[in-house]
Amino acid sequence: MITLSQISKQYTKKSVGLDNISLHVDSGEFVCIVGQSGTGKTTLVKLLIAEERPTKGKLEIGGWDISRISYRDVPLLRRQIGVIFQDYKLLEKKTVTENVSFALQVAGTPHKRIKNVVPRVLDIVGLSDKKYAYPYQLSGGQKQRVAIARSLVHRPKILVADEPTGNLDAINAHEIIEILKKINDFGTTILLVTHDKDIVNRLRKRVITLHNGQIVVDKKQGTYQL
Amino acid sequence: MLSFFRVLHFAFQDIVRNISLSFMTVIILVLMLLSINTLVVVRAVTEHVVSQVKEQIDVSVYFAHDIKQEQMEEIKKYISAFPEVVKTTFLDKEAVLAEFKETHKDNNNILNSLNELEENPLGATLIIQTREPRDYEKIITALSIPEYKDIIESKTFADTQKAIERISLITAQIEKAVLILSALFAIISFFVIFNTIRVAIYTQRMEIGIKKLVGATDWFVRGPYIIESIIFSGISMVIAGAIVYAVLQFLDPYLGIILYSEGFLTKYFQNNILLIVGIEFGVVLLLTIITSGLAMRKYLRI
Numbered sequence: 199m200i201t202l203s204q205i206s207k208q209y210t211k212k213s214v215g216l217d218n219i220s221l222h223v224d225s226g227e228f229v230c231i232v233g234q235s236g237t238g239k240t241t242l243v244k245l246l247i248a249e250e251r252p253t254k255g256k257l258e259i260g261g262w263d264i265s266r267i268s269y270r271d272v273p274l275l276r277r278q279i280g281v282i283f284q285d286y287k288l289l290e291k292k293t294v295t296e297n298v299s300f301a302l303q304v305a306g307t308p309h310k311r312i313k314n315v316v317p318r319v320l321d322i323v324g325l326s327d328k329k330y331a332y333p334y335q336l337s338g339g340q341k342q343r344v345a346i347a348r349s350l351v352h353r354p355k356i357l358v359a360d361e362p363t364g365n366l367d368a369i370n371a372h373e374i375i376e377i378l379k380k381i382n383d384f385g386t387t388i389l390l391v392t393h394d395k396d397i398v399n400r401l402r403k404r405v406i407t408l409h410n411g412q413i414v415v416d417k418k419q420g421t422y423q424l
Numbered sequence: 425m426l427s428f429f430r431v432l433h434f435a436f437q438d439i440v441r442n443i444s445l446s447f448m449t450v451i452i453l454v455l456m457l458l459s460i461n462t463l464v465v466v467r468a469v470t471e472h473v474v475s476q477v478k479e480q481i482d483v484s485v486y487f488a489h490d491i492k493q494e495q496m497e498e499i500k501k502y503i504s505a506f507p508e509v510v511k512t513t514f515l516d517k518e519a520v521l522a523e524f525k526e527t528h529k530d531n532n533n534i535l536n537s538l539n540e541l542e543e544n545p546l547g548a549t550l551i552i553q554t555r556e557p558r559d560y561e562k563i564i565t566a567l568s569i570p571e572y573k574d575i576i577e578s579k580t581f582a583d584t585q586k587a588i589e590r591i592s593l594i595t596a597q598i599e600k601a602v603l604i605l606s607a608l609f610a611i612i613s614f615f616v617i618f619n620t621i622r623v624a625i626y627t628q629r630m631e632i633g634i635k636k637l638v639g640a641t642d643w644f645v646r647g648p649y650i651i652e653s654i655i656f657s658g659i660s661m662v663i664a665g666a667i668v669y670a671v672l673q674f675l676d677p678y679l680g681i682i683l684y685s686e687g688f689l690t691k692y693f694q695n696n697i698l699l700i701v702g703i704e705f706g707v708v709l710l711l712t713i714i715t716s717g718l719a720m721r722k723y724l725r726i
């Protein structure tokens with residue numbers, strides 16, 4: 199599903215994001231990516247959604263080489279990969295429903311289908327009763343669930359989460375992870391970037407540890423160890 | 425088509441949900457339009473005044489008393505052939521006498537002594553108007569040739585030369601000042617609008633990034649701003665138009681008296697309405713779209 203071949207990302211002469219990493223993720227896998235701050239986890243996420251381009255190497259997603267993806271094709275890529283972030287990235291001036299609908303509207307999805315899909319994904323994340331709320335009226339956990347709902351509307355094959363629980367307390371964090379597990383059970387490949395030891399250890403999934411832009415550990419059913 | 429309606433919908437939603445920002449933008453645009461209109465008025469008035477002043481300047485050529493009609497005709501023809509000459513008016517002896525009597529109707533001494541004379545002592549007069557006051561010099565030089573020395577008794581120009589020179593200078597300077605003022609205004613409005621929009625877009629840079637991250641094309645991000653620009657331009661045009669209209673109603677009676685021209689500004693605006701509205705709308709729209717495009721470019725690259 200995802201293949202990185204000798205990928206490097208050099209931001210400036212001195213600032214290295216990723217240093218020659220190779221990695222393969224199969225369809226339906228749940229992968230935790232851990233590592234200290236500044237080791238290139240977010241850089242990896244940015245390469246996957248073409249917010250940045252690799253300096254070297256080849257990056258394939260579902261057989262599509264996106265290492266040199268054109269500016270015009272970027273929106274198409276992003277409609278096939280769901281992403282969620284630590285800071286939720288919701289549109290503050292739009293309601294929950296509008297935020298989720300937006301991802302479909304910009305993709306040219308017909309109105310009827312939007313009306314059909316949006317309530318369903320809101321139901322999956324348990325927010326059916328907050329349809330008309332604005333982000334400022336929601337808790338952190340609820341905001342992250344809106345973001346997940348939004349990332350699901352295109353039925354993505356891959357969901358990338360960059361520290362989705364970073365701003366949440368343990369209970370809310372746990373809820374978010376449960377939702378991610380549920381989505382994974384439906385067959386979506388999940389890349390979870392985190393540095394929450396408890397979460398990683400409890401998941402018992404594949405763990406990739408980054409250090410200074412390089413992969414130092416890659417273990418099936420691994421644990422968090424630094 | 426679907427995407428156009430969605431962009432339209434987003435535009436209206438943005439306007440309503442960012443109502444205070446929308447309000448500020450419209451106010452800035454209205455202020456800019458009012459300054460442009462002020463400039464239009466200043467221009468119109470100065471143009472009018474300048475042309476009035478120019479019209480009132482003329483050179484009178486006083487022919488000697490015993491000159492034949494053909495000689496005068498010849499001079500008139502000669503003068504009219506100059507491209508600088510706009511108008512020539514010929515007053516024959518009788519007309520000059522009548523005018524002379526009219527100007528001195530309160531002075532019995534002069535009238536009496538005139539009546540005592542059997543013959544009309546005055547010569548005919550040729551009044552010459554040129555396009556620009558400074559052209560008079562050329563006309564005078566042309567008339568100061570030896571052949572005409574005996575025909576032309578005198579020319580008023582000699583006395584008024586200084587005045588004409590000064591008026592030429594003043595009107596030229598007024599025209600220049602208005603031009604510089606216009607240019608200055610254009611530059612200032614550009615920066616004010618550019619900055620307003622830059623700030624507006626800076627506050628919305630997060631939104632722009634989010635929209636791109638969930639797969640929106642540039643058109644979906646930029647489209648609502650363009651439509652908002654059109655709507656804001658339209659609204660501010662209407663508001664500025666109403667204010668200008670009200671001010672004209674108030675100003676025109678006074679200006680009419682000062683300029684000897686009734687409804688001067690109203691007429692001016694009526695005659696140039698399409699040009700003024702078209703240019704203003706074009707300028708405002710172009711400014712808002714170009715500046716928003718410039719300001720947004722950075723944030724679209726995500």
Ligand SMILES: Nc1ncnc2c1ncn2[C@@H]1O[C@H](COP(=O)(O)OP(=O)(O)O)[C@@H](O)[C@H]1O
Nearest residue numbers: 209210213214215234235236237238239240241
């Ligand atoms: N836009 C950027 N310009 C320059 N350096 C950057 C940029 N983004 C990240 N970096 C650098 O790349 C390295 C990896 O950053 P990042 O991927 O954000 O780390 P992590 O998410 O693991 O904390 C860091 O040293 C960081 O300073």
Ligand SMILES: [Mg+2]
Nearest residue numbers: 236239240241
């Ligand atoms: Mg990070």
